Amino acid sequence: MSLRQKTYDLKKRMQGAMLGGGSKAIEKQKATGKMTARERIVSILDPDTFHEYDIFVEHAGKDFDMDKKYLPGDGVITGTGTINGYPMCIFAQDFTVAGGSLGYMHAKKICKIMDHAMKLKVPIIGINDSGGARIQEGVNALAGYGDIFYRNTQASGVIPQISVILGPCAGGAVYSPALTDFVFVVDKISKMFITGPEVIKTVLGEEISQENLGGARVHAEISGNAHFFAHSEQECFEQIKDLVSYIPWNNKKTAESFPPKAPKSRDYKIGTIFPTNPAEPYDVRSIIKSIVDNSEFLEVSELFASNIVIGYARINGDTVGFVANQPLNRAGVLDCDSSDKAARFVRFCDSFNIPLVTMVDLPGYLPGIDQEHAGVIRHGAKLLYAYSEATVPKITVILRKAYGGGYIAMCSHHLKADFVFAWPTAEIAVMGPEGAANIIFRSEIMNAEDPEEMRRVKVQEYKEKFANPYVAAAYGYVDAVIQPNETREYVTHALKIGKSKEEYRPEKKHGVPPF
Amino acid sequence: MSEEKSKNDKIYRKVYILSDPGLIYPFIPGTVSGFIVKKGDAVVKGDQLFILDAMKMNNIVLSPIDGVVKKINVKIGEKVSKNDVILEIE
Structure with missing residues:
Protein backbone atom coordinates (compact mmCIF):
# COMPACT_ATOMS: atom_id res chain seq x y z
CA MET A 1 0.00 0.00 0.00
CA SER A 2 1.21 3.49 -0.76
CA LEU A 3 1.31 6.24 1.86
CA ARG A 4 -1.84 7.66 0.35
CA GLN A 5 -3.66 4.39 0.66
CA LYS A 6 -2.44 3.93 4.21
CA THR A 7 -3.63 7.43 5.12
CA TYR A 8 -6.98 6.65 3.53
CA ASP A 9 -7.20 3.45 5.55
CA LEU A 10 -6.43 5.37 8.76
CA LYS A 11 -9.10 7.93 7.95
CA LYS A 12 -11.64 5.21 7.38
CA ARG A 13 -10.79 3.51 10.64
CA MET A 14 -11.04 6.86 12.45
CA GLN A 15 -14.41 7.58 10.93
CA GLY A 16 -15.74 4.25 12.16
CA ALA A 17 -14.53 4.91 15.68
CA MET A 18 -15.72 8.53 15.71
CA LEU A 19 -19.29 7.46 15.08
CA GLY A 20 -19.46 5.96 18.56
CA GLY A 21 -22.59 3.93 19.02
CA GLY A 22 -23.84 4.78 15.53
CA SER A 23 -26.29 7.34 14.21
CA LYS A 24 -29.31 5.68 15.80
CA ALA A 25 -27.83 5.75 19.29
CA ILE A 26 -26.68 9.33 18.74
CA GLU A 27 -30.21 10.31 17.73
CA LYS A 28 -31.52 8.72 20.92
CA GLN A 29 -28.97 10.61 23.02
CA LYS A 30 -29.97 13.90 21.40
CA ALA A 31 -33.65 13.19 21.89
CA THR A 32 -33.09 13.23 25.66
CA GLY A 33 -31.58 16.73 25.34
CA LYS A 34 -28.02 15.55 25.78
CA MET A 35 -24.93 16.29 23.68
CA THR A 36 -22.66 13.50 22.50
CA ALA A 37 -19.44 12.85 24.40
CA ARG A 38 -17.27 14.32 21.65
CA GLU A 39 -19.44 17.43 21.35
CA ARG A 40 -19.13 17.97 25.08
CA ILE A 41 -15.35 17.79 25.05
CA VAL A 42 -15.14 20.18 22.12
CA SER A 43 -17.51 22.64 23.85
CA ILE A 44 -15.51 22.69 27.06
CA LEU A 45 -12.06 23.03 25.50
CA ASP A 46 -10.67 25.91 23.48
CA PRO A 47 -11.50 25.52 19.77
CA ASP A 48 -9.31 23.05 17.88
CA THR A 49 -7.21 22.13 20.90
CA PHE A 50 -8.61 18.65 21.57
CA HIS A 51 -6.20 15.83 20.84
CA GLU A 52 -7.65 12.38 21.26
CA TYR A 53 -5.72 9.26 22.28
CA ASP A 54 -6.53 5.57 22.47
CA ILE A 55 -9.28 5.82 19.88
CA PHE A 56 -8.53 2.27 18.63
CA VAL A 57 -8.68 0.61 22.05
CA GLU A 58 -10.96 -2.43 21.97
CA HIS A 59 -12.84 -3.98 24.82
CA ALA A 60 -11.59 -7.05 26.65
CA GLY A 61 -14.88 -8.89 27.20
CA LYS A 62 -14.74 -12.58 26.24
CA ASP A 63 -17.86 -14.10 27.74
CA PHE A 64 -21.49 -13.88 26.68
CA ASP A 65 -20.58 -13.43 23.01
CA MET A 66 -18.96 -10.10 23.80
CA ASP A 67 -15.94 -11.09 21.68
CA LYS A 68 -18.12 -10.73 18.59
CA LYS A 69 -19.03 -7.13 19.44
CA TYR A 70 -17.13 -3.99 18.41
CA LEU A 71 -17.36 -1.10 20.89
CA PRO A 72 -15.63 2.00 19.44
CA GLY A 73 -13.04 3.34 21.91
CA ASP A 74 -14.67 1.05 24.46
CA GLY A 75 -17.20 3.74 25.33
CA VAL A 76 -14.90 6.46 26.56
CA ILE A 77 -13.07 9.31 24.84
CA THR A 78 -9.80 10.53 26.34
CA GLY A 79 -7.38 13.26 25.40
CA THR A 80 -5.81 16.61 26.17
CA GLY A 81 -6.58 20.20 25.29
CA THR A 82 -6.67 23.67 26.78
CA ILE A 83 -9.22 25.92 28.48
CA ASN A 84 -8.44 29.66 28.26
CA GLY A 85 -4.97 28.44 27.28
CA TYR A 86 -4.54 26.30 30.45
CA PRO A 87 -3.55 22.68 29.76
CA MET A 88 -6.11 20.02 30.71
CA CYS A 89 -6.52 16.28 30.57
CA ILE A 90 -10.06 15.21 29.85
CA PHE A 91 -12.17 12.10 29.45
CA ALA A 92 -15.83 11.66 28.55
CA GLN A 93 -17.90 8.51 28.77
CA ASP A 94 -19.88 7.86 25.60
CA PHE A 95 -23.39 6.74 26.47
CA THR A 96 -24.06 5.75 22.87
CA VAL A 97 -21.53 2.92 23.14
CA ALA A 98 -22.99 0.12 25.28
CA GLY A 99 -24.61 2.73 27.57
CA GLY A 100 -21.19 4.13 28.46
CA SER A 101 -20.76 1.03 30.62
CA LEU A 102 -17.42 0.61 32.32
CA GLY A 103 -15.39 -2.41 31.23
CA TYR A 104 -11.76 -3.33 31.77
CA MET A 105 -10.27 -1.38 28.83
CA HIS A 106 -12.67 1.54 29.37
CA ALA A 107 -11.28 1.90 32.89
CA LYS A 108 -7.71 1.42 31.61
CA LYS A 109 -8.17 4.36 29.26
CA ILE A 110 -9.45 6.56 32.10
CA CYS A 111 -6.57 5.47 34.36
CA LYS A 112 -4.07 6.17 31.60
CA ILE A 113 -5.25 9.75 31.09
CA MET A 114 -5.35 10.26 34.88
CA ASP A 115 -1.75 9.04 35.12
CA HIS A 116 -0.87 11.51 32.36
CA ALA A 117 -2.52 14.33 34.28
CA MET A 118 -0.56 13.41 37.41
CA LYS A 119 2.74 13.23 35.53
CA LEU A 120 2.16 16.40 33.55
CA LYS A 121 0.75 18.11 36.68
CA VAL A 122 -2.32 19.47 34.95
CA PRO A 123 -6.00 19.38 36.02
CA ILE A 124 -8.26 16.56 34.92
CA ILE A 125 -11.88 16.84 33.86
CA GLY A 126 -14.07 13.73 33.81
CA ILE A 127 -17.45 13.71 32.11
CA ASN A 128 -19.63 10.95 33.55
CA ASP A 129 -22.49 9.52 31.49
CA SER A 130 -22.64 5.81 32.13
CA GLY A 131 -25.06 3.06 32.97
CA GLY A 132 -22.55 1.61 35.41
CA ALA A 133 -20.35 -1.47 35.42
CA ARG A 134 -20.38 -3.64 32.26
CA ILE A 135 -21.92 -6.71 33.85
CA GLN A 136 -20.57 -9.04 31.13
CA GLU A 137 -17.00 -8.25 32.19
CA GLY A 138 -17.67 -9.20 35.80
CA VAL A 139 -14.99 -8.57 38.35
CA ASN A 140 -12.81 -6.80 35.78
CA ALA A 141 -15.33 -3.96 35.76
CA LEU A 142 -15.08 -3.70 39.54
CA ALA A 143 -11.30 -3.72 39.29
CA GLY A 144 -11.62 -0.82 36.85
CA TYR A 145 -13.60 1.25 39.35
CA GLY A 146 -11.15 0.47 42.11
CA ASP A 147 -8.20 1.56 39.96
CA ILE A 148 -9.92 4.86 39.23
CA PHE A 149 -10.76 5.55 42.91
CA TYR A 150 -7.16 4.86 43.89
CA ARG A 151 -5.90 7.36 41.33
CA ASN A 152 -8.51 9.95 42.38
CA THR A 153 -7.17 9.69 45.92
CA GLN A 154 -3.51 9.88 44.86
CA ALA A 155 -4.25 12.94 42.75
CA SER A 156 -6.22 14.68 45.51
CA GLY A 157 -4.41 17.82 46.58
CA VAL A 158 -1.86 17.46 43.75
CA ILE A 159 -3.92 18.41 40.70
CA PRO A 160 -7.42 19.87 40.62
CA GLN A 161 -9.98 17.22 39.66
CA ILE A 162 -13.30 18.20 38.13
CA SER A 163 -16.25 15.85 37.60
CA VAL A 164 -19.14 16.66 35.33
CA ILE A 165 -22.24 14.51 35.69
CA LEU A 166 -24.07 14.57 32.38
CA GLY A 167 -26.28 11.52 32.56
CA PRO A 168 -26.68 8.63 34.92
CA CYS A 169 -23.87 7.93 37.37
CA ALA A 170 -25.00 5.06 39.53
CA GLY A 171 -23.61 2.43 41.85
CA GLY A 172 -19.85 2.31 42.34
CA ALA A 173 -19.42 4.96 39.65
CA VAL A 174 -20.55 7.72 42.03
CA TYR A 175 -17.47 7.42 44.19
CA SER A 176 -15.08 8.74 41.59
CA PRO A 177 -16.85 12.12 41.40
CA ALA A 178 -17.22 12.10 45.19
CA LEU A 179 -13.44 11.86 45.54
CA THR A 180 -12.81 14.76 43.17
CA ASP A 181 -12.71 18.44 44.06
CA PHE A 182 -15.63 19.86 42.11
CA VAL A 183 -18.79 18.17 40.87
CA PHE A 184 -20.93 19.86 38.23
CA VAL A 185 -24.54 18.84 37.60
CA VAL A 186 -27.18 19.87 35.07
CA ASP A 187 -30.89 20.02 35.83
CA LYS A 188 -32.91 17.06 34.51
CA ILE A 189 -29.79 15.43 32.97
CA SER A 190 -27.62 14.45 35.94
CA LYS A 191 -28.63 11.50 38.08
CA MET A 192 -26.48 10.11 40.87
CA PHE A 193 -27.27 7.38 43.35
CA ILE A 194 -25.73 4.31 44.93
CA THR A 195 -28.87 2.25 44.33
CA GLY A 196 -31.57 3.29 41.90
CA PRO A 197 -35.32 3.53 42.48
CA GLU A 198 -35.89 -0.05 41.25
CA VAL A 199 -33.66 -1.64 43.86
CA ILE A 200 -34.94 0.65 46.59
CA LYS A 201 -38.47 -0.39 45.75
CA THR A 202 -37.68 -4.10 45.80
CA VAL A 203 -35.59 -4.07 48.95
CA LEU A 204 -37.22 -1.39 51.05
CA GLY A 205 -40.63 -0.86 49.53
CA GLU A 206 -39.96 2.85 49.14
CA GLU A 207 -41.09 4.47 45.93
CA ILE A 208 -39.35 7.50 44.50
CA SER A 209 -38.52 8.85 41.05
CA GLN A 210 -34.94 9.04 39.75
CA GLU A 211 -35.16 12.83 39.79
CA ASN A 212 -36.33 13.02 43.42
CA LEU A 213 -33.83 10.41 44.52
CA GLY A 214 -30.66 11.73 42.93
CA GLY A 215 -31.41 14.48 40.43
CA ALA A 216 -29.27 17.57 40.01
CA ARG A 217 -31.34 19.62 42.44
CA VAL A 218 -31.17 16.96 45.14
CA HIS A 219 -27.38 16.91 45.04
CA ALA A 220 -26.97 20.67 44.71
CA GLU A 221 -29.43 21.53 47.50
CA ILE A 222 -29.87 18.60 49.88
CA SER A 223 -26.97 16.16 49.80
CA GLY A 224 -24.25 18.68 48.92
CA ASN A 225 -22.54 16.20 46.60
CA ALA A 226 -22.63 18.67 43.73
CA HIS A 227 -20.92 22.06 43.84
CA PHE A 228 -22.22 23.70 40.69
CA PHE A 229 -25.77 23.54 39.35
CA ALA A 230 -26.65 24.56 35.79
CA HIS A 231 -29.83 24.56 33.72
CA SER A 232 -28.15 23.42 30.51
CA GLU A 233 -24.97 21.68 29.44
CA GLN A 234 -23.72 24.88 27.80
CA GLU A 235 -24.21 26.85 31.04
CA CYS A 236 -22.35 24.10 32.88
CA PHE A 237 -19.38 24.36 30.50
CA GLU A 238 -19.24 28.13 31.03
CA GLN A 239 -19.12 27.52 34.79
CA ILE A 240 -16.20 25.12 34.33
CA LYS A 241 -14.28 27.64 32.23
CA ASP A 242 -14.93 30.28 34.90
CA LEU A 243 -13.79 28.03 37.74
CA VAL A 244 -10.63 26.94 35.93
CA SER A 245 -9.53 30.58 35.64
CA TYR A 246 -9.44 30.86 39.45
CA ILE A 247 -7.44 27.74 40.33
CA PRO A 248 -3.82 26.75 39.64
CA TRP A 249 -2.78 23.79 37.47
CA ASN A 250 -1.24 21.96 40.37
CA ASN A 251 -0.22 22.27 44.00
CA LYS A 252 3.24 23.64 43.16
CA LYS A 253 1.83 26.63 41.33
CA THR A 254 -0.33 29.60 42.19
CA ALA A 255 -3.36 30.59 40.15
CA GLU A 256 -2.78 32.80 37.14
CA SER A 257 -2.81 36.54 37.81
CA PHE A 258 -5.15 38.85 35.95
CA PRO A 259 -4.92 42.62 35.49
CA PRO A 260 -6.22 44.26 38.70
CA LYS A 261 -9.60 45.92 38.51
CA ALA A 262 -11.44 48.16 40.96
CA PRO A 263 -14.72 46.96 42.50
CA LYS A 264 -17.94 48.34 41.03
CA SER A 265 -18.34 50.76 43.88
CA ARG A 266 -21.49 52.30 42.49
CA ASP A 267 -23.41 49.01 42.67
CA TYR A 268 -21.86 47.72 45.87
CA LYS A 269 -21.60 50.34 48.62
CA ILE A 270 -20.93 48.91 52.06
CA GLY A 271 -22.73 51.90 53.60
CA THR A 272 -26.00 50.98 51.95
CA ILE A 273 -25.65 47.16 52.13
CA PHE A 274 -24.72 46.90 55.80
CA PRO A 275 -27.70 47.52 58.13
CA THR A 276 -27.42 49.70 61.24
CA ASN A 277 -29.62 47.36 63.31
CA PRO A 278 -27.41 44.45 64.40
CA ALA A 279 -30.35 42.05 64.25
CA GLU A 280 -31.14 42.83 60.63
CA PRO A 281 -29.97 40.38 57.97
CA TYR A 282 -28.09 41.36 54.78
CA ASP A 283 -26.48 39.53 51.90
CA VAL A 284 -22.82 38.99 52.77
CA ARG A 285 -22.08 38.29 49.09
CA SER A 286 -22.66 41.98 48.42
CA ILE A 287 -20.02 42.84 51.02
CA ILE A 288 -17.59 40.46 49.28
CA LYS A 289 -18.43 42.00 45.91
CA SER A 290 -17.81 45.47 47.32
CA ILE A 291 -14.14 44.66 47.96
CA VAL A 292 -13.11 42.32 45.09
CA ASP A 293 -11.90 43.03 41.56
CA ASN A 294 -14.70 44.05 39.23
CA SER A 295 -17.16 42.81 41.91
CA GLU A 296 -16.92 39.33 40.41
CA PHE A 297 -17.48 36.45 42.81
CA LEU A 298 -17.76 32.79 41.80
CA GLU A 299 -19.80 31.03 44.46
CA VAL A 300 -19.24 27.32 45.12
CA SER A 301 -22.06 25.15 46.53
CA GLU A 302 -24.44 28.08 46.30
CA LEU A 303 -27.59 26.08 47.00
CA PHE A 304 -26.28 23.77 49.73
CA ALA A 305 -25.97 24.95 53.36
CA SER A 306 -26.41 28.52 52.21
CA ASN A 307 -25.90 29.82 55.75
CA ILE A 308 -22.23 29.86 54.81
CA VAL A 309 -20.88 31.34 51.58
CA ILE A 310 -17.74 29.98 49.92
CA GLY A 311 -16.20 30.91 46.60
CA TYR A 312 -13.48 32.58 44.60
CA ALA A 313 -12.76 36.15 43.64
CA ARG A 314 -9.68 38.19 42.80
CA ILE A 315 -8.09 40.96 44.78
CA ASN A 316 -5.50 43.03 42.93
CA GLY A 317 -5.57 40.41 40.17
CA ASP A 318 -4.83 37.37 42.35
CA THR A 319 -7.23 34.58 43.34
CA VAL A 320 -8.58 34.59 46.87
CA GLY A 321 -10.85 32.02 48.51
CA PHE A 322 -13.68 33.52 50.55
CA VAL A 323 -15.49 31.94 53.47
CA ALA A 324 -18.29 34.07 54.91
CA ASN A 325 -21.24 33.56 57.23
CA GLN A 326 -24.51 34.45 55.52
CA PRO A 327 -26.84 36.32 57.91
CA LEU A 328 -29.53 36.16 55.23
CA ASN A 329 -29.93 32.45 55.76
CA ARG A 330 -30.54 30.71 59.09
CA ALA A 331 -28.95 33.72 60.80
CA GLY A 332 -25.58 32.59 59.38
CA VAL A 333 -25.14 29.89 62.03
CA LEU A 334 -22.60 27.11 61.82
CA ASP A 335 -24.27 23.70 61.70
CA CYS A 336 -23.26 20.24 60.48
CA ASP A 337 -23.58 20.98 56.78
CA SER A 338 -22.12 24.47 56.76
CA SER A 339 -19.08 23.39 58.80
CA ASP A 340 -18.52 20.48 56.47
CA LYS A 341 -18.88 22.64 53.37
CA ALA A 342 -16.51 25.34 54.62
CA ALA A 343 -13.92 22.87 55.97
CA ARG A 344 -13.58 21.10 52.63
CA PHE A 345 -13.21 24.43 50.83
CA VAL A 346 -10.51 25.60 53.25
CA ARG A 347 -8.57 22.38 52.64
CA PHE A 348 -8.83 22.79 48.86
CA CYS A 349 -7.54 26.37 49.06
CA ASP A 350 -4.71 25.31 51.35
CA SER A 351 -3.70 22.46 49.02
CA PHE A 352 -3.61 24.75 46.01
CA ASN A 353 -1.95 27.84 47.48
CA ILE A 354 -5.03 30.05 47.44
CA PRO A 355 -5.04 32.64 50.26
CA LEU A 356 -8.15 32.66 52.46
CA VAL A 357 -10.24 35.63 53.46
CA THR A 358 -12.84 34.88 56.13
CA MET A 359 -15.73 37.22 56.83
CA VAL A 360 -17.33 36.69 60.21
CA ASP A 361 -20.88 37.47 61.27
CA LEU A 362 -22.47 34.59 63.13
CA PRO A 363 -24.40 34.08 66.33
CA GLY A 364 -22.60 30.76 66.96
CA TYR A 365 -23.12 27.06 66.40
CA LEU A 366 -26.75 26.04 65.95
CA PRO A 367 -28.18 24.56 69.15
CA GLY A 368 -30.77 21.80 69.21
CA ILE A 369 -31.39 18.10 69.55
CA ASP A 370 -31.31 17.56 65.76
CA GLN A 371 -27.90 19.14 65.44
CA GLU A 372 -26.38 17.43 68.46
CA HIS A 373 -27.62 14.06 67.32
CA ALA A 374 -26.49 14.70 63.75
CA GLY A 375 -22.98 15.20 65.11
CA VAL A 376 -22.47 18.96 65.13
CA ILE A 377 -19.50 18.35 67.44
CA ARG A 378 -17.65 16.19 64.96
CA HIS A 379 -18.70 18.18 61.89
CA GLY A 380 -18.01 21.50 63.60
CA ALA A 381 -14.55 20.24 64.56
CA LYS A 382 -13.72 19.81 60.86
CA LEU A 383 -13.72 23.56 60.41
CA LEU A 384 -11.40 24.10 63.38
CA TYR A 385 -9.12 21.41 61.98
CA ALA A 386 -9.10 22.78 58.45
CA TYR A 387 -8.30 26.34 59.51
CA SER A 388 -5.65 25.29 62.03
CA GLU A 389 -3.99 23.04 59.46
CA ALA A 390 -3.96 25.62 56.66
CA THR A 391 -0.65 27.37 56.01
CA VAL A 392 -1.74 29.70 53.20
CA PRO A 393 -2.15 33.39 54.14
CA LYS A 394 -5.25 33.64 56.33
CA ILE A 395 -7.00 36.98 56.72
CA THR A 396 -10.09 37.42 58.86
CA VAL A 397 -12.50 40.34 58.85
CA ILE A 398 -15.04 40.43 61.68
CA LEU A 399 -18.02 42.38 60.41
CA ARG A 400 -20.49 42.02 63.23
CA LYS A 401 -21.27 39.09 65.52
CA ALA A 402 -18.50 36.73 66.59
CA TYR A 403 -19.76 34.79 69.55
CA GLY A 404 -18.58 31.72 71.40
CA GLY A 405 -17.26 28.70 69.55
CA GLY A 406 -18.24 30.29 66.26
CA TYR A 407 -15.78 33.12 66.89
CA ILE A 408 -12.95 30.65 67.42
CA ALA A 409 -13.90 28.47 64.44
CA MET A 410 -14.09 31.30 61.91
CA CYS A 411 -10.33 31.59 61.49
CA SER A 412 -9.68 33.52 64.69
CA HIS A 413 -6.26 34.72 65.81
CA HIS A 414 -6.10 31.56 67.94
CA LEU A 415 -6.23 29.27 64.87
CA LYS A 416 -3.28 31.31 63.56
CA ALA A 417 -4.95 33.76 61.27
CA ASP A 418 -2.20 36.04 59.99
CA PHE A 419 -4.30 39.17 60.23
CA VAL A 420 -7.59 39.74 62.04
CA PHE A 421 -9.38 42.96 61.23
CA ALA A 422 -12.62 44.05 62.86
CA TRP A 423 -15.14 46.64 61.90
CA PRO A 424 -16.25 49.02 64.69
CA THR A 425 -19.60 47.20 64.53
CA ALA A 426 -17.97 43.91 65.61
CA GLU A 427 -19.29 42.18 68.73
CA ILE A 428 -16.70 39.70 69.99
CA ALA A 429 -17.75 37.97 73.19
CA VAL A 430 -18.10 34.60 74.83
CA MET A 431 -21.85 34.60 74.28
CA GLY A 432 -24.73 36.90 73.34
CA ALA A 467 -20.37 43.71 72.52
CA ASN A 468 -17.58 45.55 70.69
CA PRO A 469 -14.21 44.81 69.11
CA TYR A 470 -12.16 46.71 71.68
CA VAL A 471 -12.00 44.08 74.42
CA ALA A 472 -10.52 41.57 71.96
CA ALA A 473 -8.29 44.32 70.52
CA ALA A 474 -7.00 45.08 74.02
CA TYR A 475 -5.62 41.52 74.20
CA GLY A 476 -4.21 41.69 70.67
CA TYR A 477 -6.70 39.13 69.31
CA VAL A 478 -7.73 41.73 66.75
CA ASP A 479 -4.85 43.31 64.88
CA ALA A 480 -6.70 46.41 63.75
CA VAL A 481 -10.13 47.91 64.07
CA ILE A 482 -10.81 49.37 60.65
CA GLN A 483 -13.48 51.43 58.94
CA PRO A 484 -15.64 49.27 56.66
CA ASN A 485 -14.61 51.24 53.57
CA GLU A 486 -10.95 50.56 54.32
CA THR A 487 -11.47 46.78 54.06
CA ARG A 488 -10.22 46.31 50.51
CA GLU A 489 -7.15 48.40 51.19
CA TYR A 490 -6.28 46.45 54.36
CA VAL A 491 -6.95 43.04 52.80
CA THR A 492 -4.96 43.90 49.66
CA HIS A 493 -2.04 45.01 51.79
CA ALA A 494 -2.21 41.91 53.99
CA LEU A 495 -2.22 39.66 50.90
CA LYS A 496 0.77 41.48 49.49
CA ILE A 497 2.70 41.23 52.75
CA GLY A 498 1.70 37.57 53.15
CA LYS A 499 2.73 36.44 49.67
CA SER A 500 5.97 34.81 50.78
CA LYS A 501 4.52 33.33 53.96
CA GLU A 502 6.23 30.16 55.15
CA GLU A 503 4.81 28.14 57.99
CA TYR A 504 5.72 24.60 58.94
CA ARG A 505 3.82 21.85 60.68
CA PRO A 506 5.29 19.01 62.71
CA GLU A 507 6.46 16.16 60.53
CA LYS A 508 3.81 13.48 60.18
CA LYS A 509 2.36 11.08 57.66
CA HIS A 510 -0.95 12.86 57.82
CA GLY A 511 -3.30 14.13 60.48
CA VAL A 512 -6.53 12.48 61.55
CA PRO A 513 -9.25 15.02 60.87
CA PRO A 514 -12.72 14.33 62.31
CA PHE A 515 -14.10 12.97 59.01
CA MET B 1 -44.43 -9.52 47.94
CA SER B 2 -47.56 -10.92 49.56
CA GLU B 3 -50.03 -8.55 51.08
CA GLU B 4 -49.54 -9.99 54.52
CA LYS B 5 -45.81 -9.53 54.40
CA SER B 6 -46.00 -5.98 53.22
CA LYS B 7 -48.38 -5.26 56.08
CA ASN B 8 -45.85 -6.63 58.53
CA ASP B 9 -43.11 -4.64 56.89
CA LYS B 10 -44.86 -1.45 57.80
CA ILE B 11 -44.29 -2.14 61.47
CA TYR B 12 -40.54 -2.11 61.03
CA ARG B 13 -40.04 0.35 58.26
CA LYS B 14 -40.92 3.95 58.06
CA VAL B 15 -41.84 4.54 54.44
CA TYR B 16 -40.12 7.60 53.09
CA ILE B 17 -42.57 10.40 52.45
CA LEU B 18 -41.56 13.70 50.93
CA SER B 19 -42.82 16.35 53.34
CA ASP B 20 -45.23 18.93 51.96
CA PRO B 21 -43.07 21.91 50.96
CA GLY B 22 -46.06 24.21 51.50
CA LEU B 23 -45.98 23.74 55.27
CA ILE B 24 -43.59 26.30 56.69
CA TYR B 25 -41.80 25.30 59.90
CA PRO B 26 -39.28 27.49 61.71
CA PHE B 27 -35.65 26.47 61.08
CA ILE B 28 -35.05 27.03 64.76
CA PRO B 29 -37.37 27.83 67.70
CA GLY B 30 -37.97 31.55 68.11
CA THR B 31 -40.55 34.30 68.15
CA VAL B 32 -42.59 35.37 65.16
CA SER B 33 -42.24 39.14 65.23
CA GLY B 34 -44.10 40.09 62.09
CA PHE B 35 -45.82 38.89 58.96
CA ILE B 36 -44.97 40.24 55.55
CA VAL B 37 -47.77 38.32 53.82
CA LYS B 38 -51.40 37.84 54.81
CA LYS B 39 -53.92 35.12 54.18
CA GLY B 40 -54.92 34.93 50.54
CA ASP B 41 -51.73 36.54 49.20
CA ALA B 42 -50.15 34.98 46.15
CA VAL B 43 -46.44 34.32 46.62
CA VAL B 44 -43.64 33.12 44.35
CA LYS B 45 -40.56 31.20 45.42
CA GLY B 46 -38.18 33.50 47.26
CA ASP B 47 -40.83 35.97 48.46
CA GLN B 48 -40.54 37.11 52.06
CA LEU B 49 -43.15 35.49 54.33
CA PHE B 50 -42.53 36.47 57.93
CA ILE B 51 -39.88 37.49 60.44
CA LEU B 52 -38.61 34.97 62.96
CA ASP B 53 -36.59 36.36 65.83
CA ALA B 54 -34.02 33.75 66.81
CA MET B 55 -30.26 33.42 67.18
CA LYS B 56 -29.88 37.17 67.80
CA MET B 57 -31.38 37.92 64.39
CA ASN B 58 -34.62 39.07 62.81
CA ASN B 59 -34.55 36.27 60.26
CA ILE B 60 -36.64 36.76 57.17
CA VAL B 61 -38.23 33.47 56.14
CA LEU B 62 -38.64 33.06 52.39
CA SER B 63 -41.21 31.05 50.48
CA PRO B 64 -39.84 27.76 49.17
CA ILE B 65 -42.58 27.48 46.51
CA ASP B 66 -45.05 29.39 44.36
CA GLY B 67 -48.62 29.45 45.68
CA VAL B 68 -51.25 31.18 47.75
CA VAL B 69 -51.09 31.67 51.53
CA LYS B 70 -53.89 29.42 52.70
CA LYS B 71 -53.61 29.66 56.44
CA ILE B 72 -51.61 31.47 59.11
CA ASN B 73 -51.48 29.49 62.34
CA VAL B 74 -49.69 31.79 64.78
CA LYS B 75 -50.03 35.35 66.05
CA ILE B 76 -47.37 38.04 66.14
CA GLY B 77 -45.27 37.70 69.27
CA GLU B 78 -45.99 34.00 69.63
CA LYS B 79 -43.14 31.64 70.51
CA VAL B 80 -42.82 28.79 68.03
CA SER B 81 -40.97 25.50 68.21
CA LYS B 82 -39.61 23.10 65.65
CA ASN B 83 -42.82 21.21 64.91
CA ASP B 84 -45.13 24.21 64.64
CA VAL B 85 -46.49 24.92 61.19
CA ILE B 86 -46.38 28.70 61.00
CA LEU B 87 -48.19 29.08 57.73
CA GLU B 88 -49.47 26.98 54.90
CA ILE B 89 -49.04 27.67 51.20
CA GLU B 90 -51.02 25.91 48.54
Missing part, protein backbone atom coordinates in the same frame (compact mmCIF):
# COMPACT_ATOMS: atom_id res chain seq x y z
CA PRO A 433 -25.63 39.71 75.77
CA GLU A 434 -28.99 38.14 76.74
CA GLY A 435 -27.53 34.78 77.62
CA ALA A 436 -24.45 36.20 79.30
CA ALA A 437 -26.39 38.72 81.43
CA ASN A 438 -28.79 35.98 82.56
CA ILE A 439 -25.88 33.94 83.88
CA ILE A 440 -23.57 36.61 85.27
CA PHE A 441 -26.28 38.68 86.93
CA ARG A 442 -28.53 35.77 87.82
CA SER A 443 -28.95 36.64 91.49
CA GLU A 444 -29.31 40.38 90.89
CA ILE A 445 -32.06 39.72 88.36
CA MET A 446 -33.85 37.15 90.54
CA ASN A 447 -33.72 39.31 93.67
CA ALA A 448 -34.72 42.55 91.98
CA GLU A 449 -38.11 44.10 92.62
CA ASP A 450 -38.75 44.13 88.89
CA PRO A 451 -36.72 41.25 87.43
CA GLU A 452 -37.65 42.08 83.83
CA GLU A 453 -36.47 45.68 84.19
CA MET A 454 -33.30 44.52 85.93
CA ARG A 455 -32.62 42.02 83.15
CA ARG A 456 -33.04 44.74 80.55
CA VAL A 457 -30.63 47.03 82.40
CA LYS A 458 -28.05 44.28 82.85
CA VAL A 459 -28.27 43.15 79.23
CA GLN A 460 -27.70 46.75 78.15
CA GLU A 461 -24.79 47.05 80.56
CA TYR A 462 -23.19 43.90 79.17
CA LYS A 463 -23.80 45.00 75.60
CA GLU A 464 -22.08 48.32 76.11
CA LYS A 465 -19.13 46.80 77.90
CA PHE A 466 -18.48 43.67 75.83
